[in-house]
Structure formats: C-alpha cells, structure tokens
Amino acid sequence: EDVLQETWLRWVNVDLAEVRDQRAYLVRITTRQSLNRLRAMQRRKEAYIGPWLPEPLLTSPDVAEDVELAENVSMALMVVLEALSPTERAVFVLREAFDVGYDEIAATLGKTPEAVRQIAHRARAHVEERRPRKAVSPTSETRATVDFIVRALHEGEPHRLLEVLAPEVVLITDGGGIKQATLRPITGAERVTRMAAGRLAKLSSAVTVEATVVNGSPGILLRLNGEIDGVLALRVDDAR
Template sequence: MTTERFNEHRDLLTGVAYRILGSAADAEDVVQETWLRWSEVDSAEIGNAKAYLVRMTTNLAIDRLRKVKSRRETYVGPWLPEPIITAPDVAERAEVADSVELALLVVLETLSPLERAVFVLREAFGFSHAEIAEMIGRGEPAVRQLARRARDHVRERRPRFDVDRARRRQVTERFIGACTGGDLDGLMKMLAGEVTLVGDGGGKARAPLRVLDGSRNVAAFLTAIATEDGIIRFLQSIGAPLTTDIGMEITDVNGAPGVVLSADGRVITVISLVISGGLIETVYLIANPDKIDHLPGPPASGVT
C-alpha cells in the first residue's frame, strides 16, 4: 500500500521537482529522497497523501536549489536548464507545455528558491495559497506576496510567443535547412536583428562562453557548427568517436518543437528556439554532456 500510494503521485512529484530545480537529474534525486522518507512513515496514518508528498518534495527541492545555486555561479559559461524530451500529448495540454518551456525555466532561475516554488505550485499545478502556505511553512499573506512578486517578475521577463505550434515547427524546419545548408543569408532573414544565442557547454563541449548577440554573429556561428567539419570538431570537443552516423531531427523538447542532434544514437546537442513575429529571437543551445547524455531518442515520455 505504501508503494502504491507513492507511485500514484510519482509523476506529479517529478513534475514539481523538475520545475523548481530545472534539472531532471536533481529532480529524480529529490523524488528518490522523498520515497525514502515516505517509506519510513506509517502511510496509513496520512490522510492526504498527495499534499503530504508534495510538501515533502517541495521542501527537499527548495533545499537542493539553495545548494546548487552557489555551484551555478561558478559554472563555465552560461547555465541553462536541463532539457527533457516530452511526449507529443504534452504539447496538446497548453498549461503543461507552457510550464516546462525552456524560456520560462530560464526566467525562473532569476527568482529566489521560495518564489520559484510558490510560482510553480500556484501557476503550474493550481494549488491554493492556503495549501502552499502549509506546504512551505509560511503564513498565507506571505505566500500571496511571494506569488504576486514572482508572477510580476515572470510576466516582465518571459518571452512572448505569438505563433502557434504548427508555425513554430515550420520555422524550426527552415532553421535546420539553413544551418545544415550553410545558407548564411537565408538564416539571417529568419533571425530578429537583436537575436541572442545562449550556449551551455559547461566547459565540456564546444559552445560560446558568452552570449552571442546580433543576427550576423549568431548566423555565422550556427552555420559553422552545422557543417560536417563543424560537427567533427564538436565530436572531438566531447571526446566522442568520429562517425558518419549523424542525425538531426525535430522532436518535442520541453513541450515545444526543438532540434536534437545525435551521433550514433547519442544525443550531443539540443536546440530550442524562441520565436515571435515569425522571427527567431533567442536560440538556446545545450551541449553539456552531463545534461543531455541520458536523453532518449524520440519518441519518449517526459515530465508531466
């Protein structure tokens, strides 16, 4: 019974932990710790298992986030959330897809751990202020203030998507074609003038150590790494064997169309695009093997 009650809520707990931490690996560790603590209590005496488990997971995630934030300050180059391959039906549930968008998770990194937890519980999972207050051990007025501050902060900084999913996929397809074809001019026409590219190699893979700005700089970098020579240099940078079995495909990354580059079935780069007004405003490129080595090839189930 203890195991069954826990497994009934495992997906929810994983979803909460991932959104708070921005790391699937850390989220799994938190959920495992929640299970260990749950197995030590008499679950028959717990009236509301869901609330109890979410409270435990949330507080473990907050504690872990406070610890990892200091490590992220010394990270080599920009730090981006760990991407997840999501199931196609996630994209059809707008509220779920929106809450795992990489662009949103990047903004959530600028919140305090408590603000982030409150935002996730309220906006992504619909818990009431009273329920959240009990979960994090704060008064309801304080929770309302945290929620309002976090919501305002996210609203001011979150990118605005004004294209539907089908259009985003079309732009992504054209993006791949221009990059792999070395079409610098064609790619520049797809990029907003003030486009930025944020690369996360973690010092372990080839990626810009600083944010790239401007359509020409971004286009030049992308077309360079998408050529055969560029891919070979990238494989060398991560110590991977050279291969001709290179794949690049569009799949669901964090609830939206994304680009997954693989070599011999191993994911080596994940790209997510922020598109507005038909133009690409931001390119997120994640190449740190610690964040993507474990990713399965699509299709796959993801965090819900």
Template sequence: MTEDPFVAHRSLLFTVAYEMLGSAADAEDVLQESWLRWAGVDRAQVRDARAYLVRTVTRQALNRLRTMSRSREDYVGEWLPEPLLTSPDVAEDVELAESVSIAMLTVLETLGPTERAVFVLREVFEMPYGEIAEAVGKTPAAVRQVGRRAREHVAARSPRVRVSRAEQEAVVERFLAALRTGRLQELLDVMAPDVVMIADGGGLAAAAAEPVHGAGLVAKLLARPDRSVSVVWLNGAPAGRVEIDGRVAAVSLVVENGKVARIHAVANPLKLTRLDETTELSR
C-alpha cells in the same frame, strides 16, 4: 491491491521537482529522498496523499535548490536547464508545455528558491495558498506577496508573444532545415535580426562562453554543413537534435513573429542523458 499513491502520482511529483530544479538528475534524487520519507509515514494520518506528497517533494526540492545555487555560481559558461525528450501529447496542455519549456525554466532560474517554489505550485499546479504555505514554511499572506512578486518578475522576462503550435512547428522546421544545409542566407532568413543564442557546454563541450547577439554573428557560428539534424520533441515543444562528429547537442527555440528570437543549445553531455527515452510529465 490499491496502487501506492507515490507510484500513482510519480509523474506529477517528478514534474514538480523538475520545474523547481531544472535538472532531471536532481529531480530524481529529490523523488528518492521523498520516497524514503513517505515509506516511514503513518498513512492513516494522511488525509490527502497527493497534497502531502507534493508538499514533501517541494520541501526536498527547496533544500536542494539552496545548495545548488552555490554550485551553479562555479559553473563554466552559461547554465541552461536539462532538456527532456517528451511526447507531442505534452503540447496539448498548453500551460504545462509553456511551464516546462526551456525558455520558461531559464527564466525561473532568475527567481530565488522560495519565489520559484511558490510560482510553480500556484501558477502551474494551482495549489491553494494554504497548502503552499505549509510546503514553504510561510504564512498564506506572505505566500500571496511572494507569488505576486514572482509573477511580475516572470512576466517581465518571458517571451512577449505566445505563438500557435502550428507556427512554432513551421518555424522550427525551417530553422532546422537551414541548420542542416549550413547555408548562411537560409539561416539569416529564419532568424530575427536581434536573435540571441545561449549555449551550455559546461566546460565539457565546445560552446560560446557568453550569449551571442545578432543574426549575423549567430549565423556565422552556425553556418557549417557537416552535421546531422533531426526534429525531436523536447520539453513539450518541437526542437532539434544535432550531431557533429559524434557529439550531440539539443537545440530549443523561442519563436516570435514568425522568426527565431532565441536559441538555447545544450551540449553538456551530462545534461543529454534523457534524449533517448521519453519522460512523462503531468500536472
């Protein structure tokens, strides 16, 4: 018996939805809605099931993005994407790992819904402009223009330097070791002077309400020894799982020039439900 195309492509479809939404819970809802539509389709009329399903998921994700943008305006404090526990294998596909990183998803949040959809489908999944145009309801020429603007926007806000996997792992391990001891000087040594820390508590966990700038301020906030710290793979990169008094936080890092340049710390418990089970991502 042939496997249903939706099942065969499920990890790809989830990845598309997650990259567009930054939320695993919302991505799962989009997949459920898309499955219901797929179940009612005359398969004989579908020439390319993969392309058809990606278009369906894209349309459902766009609908959800437009409604979510209003709710995120009311979010308490800084909003960060939902971190996912992934296998180290995701890092083997450098472009996929970069596209699902917390840093990139945070940048994608600054795009409009259509710009985000076009960027994800073209730059990450390499879909033809004609197919993207069908998915987002625009002409191929308009999609090319939207894609160019989105690329320029993302390039201006992305990490300046792409580091090797070995350097990323080494710096992350140094930072987490310093976090484990809570020693101020060790933390200062591993962070860039202009490091920025963004924390997401969602009003449900303690977190700075605004980004914290500068190694001195960040180190003072982090310098406490009473916590458990372990290395995990989140969104295709080495990261940290931190526990303080039974409360969990996921810590993702941007590394530049051998130092930690940006810290993304997610403490909102509603966003930490995926830290105990590996999520399959693919493109």
C-alpha cells in the same frame, strides 16, 4: 526526476497508517526535496562562468498543441523562474500551477500564511513583469521553419540558415561546464551561421540532426555517434 526518485524512496518507507493526509505529506516531501535541489543548483549557478539556462525538457508533441500548457513549460518562462529565489519559486509553483492553499504551503515551508502570501505576491509580480508578451508564430509555421533548419544542417549547408534566421537573432549557449559553450550571447544572423558552420565542421559526419519538442515548442536535437550532444530550443516569429 531526481526529486521524484527521492520522494518515492521516502514514501515507500512510510507507515501510511500514521499519515493523516497523504496528499499533504507528498506535497511536503516533494517541495522540500525540490528546495534542496534548487539551492544546490543556485550554488552551482553562482560559480558558473557564462550564461545559465534552465535544463531543457524534451516534451511530447501533444504538449505543443495545448497552448496554455506549452506556455507554462516554455523555455521563456523557465528562464524567468530561474530568477526567483528557491522559496519564491516553490511558493509560485505550488500556488499558481497546483492551486495549493496558503495554509498548506505555509505548513510545508515552515512559514506563516501571511508570509507565504507576501512571497506569492512578490513572485507573481516578478513573473508577470518578465513573462514574454509577444505571441510566437503558429505551430505549423514554426515546424516548417524548424524542418528547414534541420535539412540545412543535415545536408551540411549551414549557410542556408541565413534564409530563416532573423537579422537580430540571438544565440545563447550553456554547456553546463561539460560541453564547450560561448561565454557571451552571439547576436546577428551571419555570426550565428558562422558558428553553426564551425561547429558542424568539428563534428563531421558523426553528427545527426533531428526535429524534437523542447519545453512545449519545436526544437532540434543533435546527436554525436548516437548520443545526445546538444539540444536547441527555438523561438520563431514571422517564420524566422
């Protein structure tokens, strides 16, 4: 959203009569603003202690119905993209998501088309190597599992999570330096359940729990006194 705002501010101050190719101009502005933001986030990431997760994206329910779109905005893919350098990520998104030509990407980044092709190849190989292969549960099954978790938390019975958490479940948290988060992943259904119970006990009755859609997949939204306190993105396999 910040990138979009910055792009818009530059766009409205441009004399369009002097712009030869408006689409290319917008691509260039947006890409450069995105690179600036990615590099700033990379510096924060290097100084941050604990797991680093992508910013969650609250999406509309219809995104989850589009399997290809849901995969392209999934938290799993966002984690993979976080491992790319800013330039690799820009090239990958422009080429793979928007089918921008190598010459245009090269002009946008101030590189040669040959260099851009090499970067694209490297980024594509990196993503394909790490992209999750296992198919997740059907949407209806996933929603039923999420609804069960929401009811258990809403009714103050976190121990019931043991019924739906996989024995080897892994919980990774990122507070962004603002909220309290664990510095290491928590593994195992019992340990995750204990943490959920402790968290709910601290928040008391001021917390509400609701189902939502996070990065194209069902997730959970926690509100504290009406304000968003946390977002939980879930992966469901075999109804767990």
